[in-house]
Amino acid sequence: MVEEIMLPSGHAHTSGDGPLKNVVVVGAGPVGLMVALKLGLAGIPVDVFEKDSQLSQQPRAAGYYAGALSALQRLPIYGEATKLGYMLKGYCFRGPLVEDEEEKGAMKLGDLIAILNFSKGEETGDDPGNRVLVLPQNQLAQLLYKAALQTGLVNVYFNREVCILHDRGDFVEVVARDQARSLTSFRAAFCVGADGGKSACRGLLKIPFKGHSWRERIVAIDVLLEDKNVDHEFPTTLIIHPVNFGAVMPLGPVQPGKKTLYRCTVAIDPNDERTDEELVSNANLMSLLNTIAPGPRPLDVEIVNSSPYRMHQVCAATLRKGRFVLAGDAAHLNTPWGALGLTTGLLDADALADTLEMIINENGPLELLSLYSDERRRVFQTFVDPTSTQNLLRCASDPAFAKEDWLVRAVVNDTTDVLEPFFRQFYDVWPTDIRKLAALRGYLK
CATH class of the missing domain: 3.30.70.2450 (Alpha-Beta Plaits)
Structure with a gap:
């Protein structure tokens, strides 16, 4: 039951008599903050809800490469990231x-x-x-957080746990509870659930999350x-x-x-x-x-x-329900062996921010959200899931037989015709060029 509904101070959440052009992001991890940063740079107001009191300091991901590194390169934080990391x-x-x-x-x-x-x-x-x-994940998150705030269009609210989601057709309503249990309601054009493997957004939307542990x-x-x-x-x-x-x-x-x-x-x-x-x-x-x-x-x-x-090796049944979309661990989880966890989430963020920009700023159709969902689920099912699974099984093998693995043999023997197409996937398959796909499939005029 809603005890109190109020709008916080900050940038406007409405757009006069026209449609809303702002976005709510749930989760202030690197994925949610990357979406917020990219949207802020595109002139789109963003409100980020984070249930914890600060950015996470847990030891999690630390390596970024291939398509994920290319996505980071396109952000203003890249130079500082390379100075902090190596x-x-x-x-x-x-x-x-x-x-x-x-x-x-x-x-x-x-x-x-x-x-x-x-x-x-x-x-x-x-x-x-x-x-x-x-670069440890917490340091990347801090860089994304500072850069997002510097756009002047991103607000981040800590100690705000999302508890109610409504799709009103032309906009969404997101209600979050603070530590005093008072409720805040935000209206936005879209809501991004980037709130991790135990995603409240995914649960409230009743999207199945199936696979194995x-x-x-x-x-x-x-x-x-x-x-x-x-x-x-x-x-x-x-x-x-x-x-x-x-x-x-x-x-x-x-x-x-x-x-x-x-x-x-x-x-x-x-x-x-x-x-x-x-x-x-x-x-x-x-x-x-x-x-x-x-x-x-x-x-x-x-x-x-x-x-x-x-x-876990699990994936949401869809990454889009109306004007709500999922990204990162809220959308899929896989073993961290081979650094395909956060990095895949960053590539989700890259594609999703471009998708929302095309809809909000360029009058693209809402169906672009389904294109995003289909493509990122396809990438998970056909590349991330099997590749990360085999990475784990390769490491969990008997060392006496490790050199019999086809990839290890190809590396030892420098078998170019095997290695080149395998590693090419990390640039051609893993990322999603949503603009290119939208043009090819006739979504953009």
């Missing part, structure tokens, strides 16, 4: 930790299985070629450590192991003789019945780091942050 040429596949012959009692990253060198295929990419930008949980740990044996050219490693597979990625350039902030992600035995709270106890985090982090024993590390995750 570029990788590729990553390694390795077996589990082994003893360090040069330092008694120390462990080092396991035997090298293959090096995936993105920079060898620069001709298949664009500026900056096939590189990976490493992986038995394994993973724990992401941000930790300061020194790896004296680090490969400075390819410092990121995917650990092959049938149970405790994982990833070790420096979140900044590695400086000899100094500790670097690393993201260590490790899978948990699916038969482990401990709670998430027990998994992130300090004692257990140290135990997990002992299975994956290089260095002397006992480990000389400082744990900065950690978070447990359940992994």
